[in-house]
Amino acid sequence: MATGRMYKERVDRVTDEKNEIWDVIVVGAGPGGATCAWKCAAAGLKVLILERAAVLPRYKPCGGGIPASLMRDVSGFENPEEFADLTVTRLRHSWKGKSPIVADMTTSTGEPAQVWMVQRPRFDNYLVQRAQSQGATLLMGVKVTGIAVTTDAVTLSAEGQEWRSRYVVGADGAKGIIGPRAGLRLGRRYGIAREIEIPTAKPDSVSSEGELSEGELSEGELSERELLPGTAYLDYGTVPNGYAWIFPKDGFLSVGAGMLLPKQPTAEAERGVGLVLKRAIDIMLGSVGRTYPLGEDAPRLWAHPIPFWTGAEPLATADGRVLLIGDAAGVVQPLFGEGIQYAIRTGDLAATHLIAGTTQQYTDSVRDQFAAEFDAALRVGKVFHRAPYLSYRLGVKNPAGTRLVGRIMAGEASFAALENRIYERLRNPLQR
Numbered sequence: 001m002a003t004g005r006m007y008k009e010r011v012d013r014v015t016d017e018k019n020e021i022w023d024v025i026v027v028g029a030g031p032g033g034a035t036c037a038w039k040c041a042a043a044g045l046k047v048l049i050l051e052r053a054a055v056l057p058r059y060k061p062c063g064g065g066i067p068a069s070l071m072r073d074v075s076g077f078e079n080p081e082e083f084a085d086l087t088v089t090r091l092r093h094s095w096k097g098k099s100p101i102v103a104d105m106t107t108s109t110g111e112p113a114q115v116w117m118v119q120r121p122r123f124d125n126y127l128v129q130r131a132q133s134q135g136a137t138l139l140m141g142v143k144v145t146g147i148a149v150t151t152d153a154v155t156l157s158a159e160g161q162e163w164r165s166r167y168v169v170g171a172d173g174a175k176g177i178i179g180p181r182a183g184l185r186l187g188r189r190y191g192i193a194r195e196i197e198i199p200t201a202k203p204d205s206v207s208s209e210g211e212l213s214e215g216e217l218s219e220g221e222l223s224e225r226e227l228l229p230g231t232a233y234l235d236y237g238t239v240p241n242g243y244a245w246i247f248p249k250d251g252f253l254s255v256g257a258g259m260l261l262p263k264q265p266t267a268e269a270e271r272g273v274g275l276v277l278k279r280a281i282d283i284m285l286g287s288v289g290r291t292y293p294l295g296e297d298a299p300r301l302w303a304h305p306i307p308f309w310t311g312a313e314p315l316a317t318a319d320g321r322v323l324l325i326g327d328a329a330g331v332v333q334p335l336f337g338e339g340i341q342y343a344i345r346t347g348d349l350a351a352t353h354l355i356a357g358t359t360q361q362y363t364d365s366v367r368d369q370f371a372a373e374f375d376a377a378l379r380v381g382k383v384f385h386r387a388p389y390l391s392y393r394l395g396v397k398n399p400a401g402t403r404l405v406g407r408i409m410a411g412e413a414s415f416a417a418l419e420n421r422i423y424e425r426l427r428n429p430l431q432r
C-alpha cells in the first residue's frame with residue numbers, strides 16, 4: 001500500500017544480487033515514461049526503464065507538434081534549441097485543400113505564441129538521456145509481457161526474465177499491455193492516424209523570413225507562397241471525424257491525417273479508414289504542389305492508433321502500485337489527438353505522487369487537471385463533425401474563430417472558451 005513512507009522504505013530496502021527491488025520501473029521510453037523516470041531519479045528513487053525497442057533512438061509515427069506553453073506547466077523544457085527543430089507561430093487552415101485562411105498564433109496579451117516542431121527520435125532520446133543522467137537505468141530490447149501484483153511489490157516479466165519493483169508505471173503507449181493486465185482501461189477505444197515524411201529544402205521550413213499579413217489568401221497568392229515559413233497546415237473535410245496536417249521539420253515535412261473516432265472499430269472499417277487517410281494526405285500535399293516518389297523510393301506511410309479519451313476512469317490500481325500515463329492512460333486531447341504534452345504532464349504528475357508516496361490519489365489529480373478540458377473538446381468535436389463545412393465556414397474561417405483555435409493549439413486558451421464561442425455564434429450568427 002502506498003504511503004508517505006517511500007523514502008524510508010528505500011533506506012530499508014533489502015536488495016540481494018539476484019532479487020533486486022527497484023523503487024519504480026517505468027515500462028516504455030516515450031516522452032511520458034522518460035519524463036517520469038527523470039523526475040523520480042532526480043528525487044533519489046532507484047528507477048529502471050524497460051523499453052521494447054531494440055535500440056534508441058527509435059522512430060514513432062507522430063507530427064511532433066508541442067505547444068511551447070508546456071514549459072509553463074512542467075519544469076525542464078526551458079531550452080527548446082536542445083530538442084526542437086524549429087517553432088511555428090502561424091496556422092493555415094483549409095477545407096479539402098482549398099478556401100484557406102492564415103492566422104498568427106498569439107497569447108491573450110497579443111504576444112506571439114509558439115508550437116515547437118520536434119523529431120520524435122531526437123526528442124525522445126533527449127528525454128531518455130536526461131533520465132539516465134539523473135541515474136535512471138535503461139534496458140532496451142525488453143518487451144514486457146507479464147505483470148503480477150502482490151502486497152509488497154510488482155513483478156514484471158519478459159522472455160524468462162523478471163524484475164521486481166515497489167511501483168510500476170505503464171508508459172507503454174496506445175496499445176500498452178500494463179493497463180489491461182493490471183485490470184485498468186479494459187474498454188479502451190482508438191482512432192487511427194497515418195503519417196509520411198517528405199524531404200524538403202530547408203528554407204521552406206525555417207521561420208526566418210516571409211512576413212505575411214494575417215487573413216485570407218487567394219489561391220493565386222498561395223501557389224506563389226506555397227509552404228509559408230513558420231506555418232503549420234491543417235485541413236478539414238476530407239477525413240470524417242478528423243483532419244490532415246503538414247508540420248515542417250528541419251529538412252522534411254511531416255504530412256499526416258487522423259480519424260480520431262472510427263465509427264466501427266472493426267478490421268474492415270480500419271482498412272477503409274486507412275485508405276481515407278492516405279487520400280487525405282495526397283490531397284493535402286497536392287494542395288501545396290507537392291508529391292512523393294512511388295514504388296521502391298516511396299517513403300514509408302506509417303499507421304498508428306490514437307487512444308480515444310473516454311472520460312474519468314481509474315488510472316491506478318486500488319493499492320496504488322501500478323499507474324498509467326500518457327497514451328497508455330488514454331490522456332490524449334480528443335479533438336486534435338494531441339498527446340505529447342499530456343504524456344509529459346501525466347509522467348510529471350505520476351512522479352510527483354510516487355515521490356510523495358500518494359499514488360492512490362493519482363487518478364484524481366489527472367481528473368482535476370484534464371477532465372473538464374477534454375470533455376469540452378469532445379463536445380466541440382461532436383458539434384464540428386456533425387456539420388463540418390458549416391463549422392469551417394462559420395467557426396474556423398472567421399478571424400475571431402481562427403485566432404481562438406490558434407490560441408488553443410498554442411496552449412493559450414481552453415476548449416471551454418471555444419465551446420462558449422460556438423454557442424454565442426449559434427445565438428448570433430452574424431457576430432464576427
Ligand SMILES: Cc1cc2nc3c(=O)[nH]c(=O)nc-3n(C[C@H](O)[C@H](O)[C@H](O)COP(=O)(O)OP(=O)(O)OC[C@H]3O[C@@H](n4cnc5c(N)ncnc54)[C@H](O)[C@@H]3O)c2cc1C
Nearest residue numbers: 028030031032052062063064065144173193326327339340
Ligand atoms: C500519426 C500521429 C501523429 C501525431 N502527432 C502528434 C502531434 O503532432 N503532437 C502531439 O502532441 N501528439 C501527436 N500524436 C500523439 C503522440 O504521438 C502520442 O500521444 C505520444 O507519443 C504519447 O507518448 P507516450 O510516452 O505515452 O507513448 P509512446 O510515445 O507511444 O511511447 C511508448 C513506448 O513504450 C514502448 N513499449 C510499448 N510496449 C512495450 C512493452 N510491452 N514493453 C516495453 N516497452 C514497450 C514503445 O516501444 C514506446 O517506446 C500523434 C500520434 C500519431 C499516431
